[in-house]
Amino acid sequence: MEISRVPYASAVGSLMYAMICTRPDIAHAVGAVSRFMANPGEEHWNAVKRVLRYIKGTSDVALCFGGSKFIVRGYVDSDYAGDLDKRKSTTGYVFKLAGGVVSWLSKLQTVVALSTTEAEYMAATQACKEAIWIQRLLEELGHKQNKITVYCDSQSALHIARNPAFHSRTKHIGVQYHFVREVVEKGDVDLEKICTKDNLADVMTKPVNTDKFVWSRSSYGLSAT
Incomplete structure (x- = not known):
């Protein structure tokens, strides 16, 4: 060929x-x-x-929305050095509203992460930036969101985001990635722990088995019409 x-x-x-x-x-x-x-x-x-x-x-599959709850929920994940050529990690996130996803991303990170925690932390920052944008957009449309919850399956990344104290293992991370600390401290975003099996962003960062893929697709609000 x-x-x-x-x-x-x-x-x-x-x-x-x-x-x-x-x-x-x-x-x-x-x-x-x-x-x-x-x-x-x-x-x-x-x-x-x-x-x-x-x-x-x-x-015949389409995004479907429904329900009376107008609350945004986000999910974020990262693999570690999944790109075999450049050894970069992949950031993945999804945001759900009214039963369906309204924003999603699967993208290589721009810098090489030195650990799984660092990759997850950088992914959390990207998700928080998107959460703030969605929050402001909905407020302009008359649907104020006091705080958006973003779920992450990395306890280490959550600890760094919640604790602004100096960490020797994160001192090399670019300043822009510490944005997550600011929005968490201000109360604009609430980062919460979730089990990997329940993380909707998992399929955004790596291949998964059929059962996990079908479950995630359904959870996104994708269904036959």
Whole structure:
């Protein structure tokens, strides 16, 4: 197969459009195949075709919203050095409102984390930034959220975020990532511990088994219409 003749960029672009608009369930897969836009191989093209087949087989699936509770809940997670080329970690988060997800992300972190805790801490910062944006948007629309709860499965990252004291193991972390401490201290965001098996952001950072994937997809509010 001549990869140069394959419409790789076009296919990945189409998947990105679907993922950004209504299909958070393919976010991690699309993020993975998009890393090889410049020089894709046959295995990358096969992965793209697999995602396309999945989309075709679930074309009746849509994001559904319902219920009377207008409360935002966030979930954040990170793998550690999952990118084998650059050894960068992946940040993943989802935010739910009225039974469905309204914001999601699966993206490589911009710097190399030196530990699992550091990767989770940087991911928590990204999620808190998104939480503040959602909070302000809803307030402008007349739906004030006093505090948004974001769930994280890393106890170590939670400890660092809640304790602004000096930590020798975090002194090298960029200043921008300590934003999470400020919003937690001000009470704008409440970071809470959650078990990994219940973390909806888990599938945003790594491949999971079928049962976990189907459960997460349903929890996102994605269902057949």
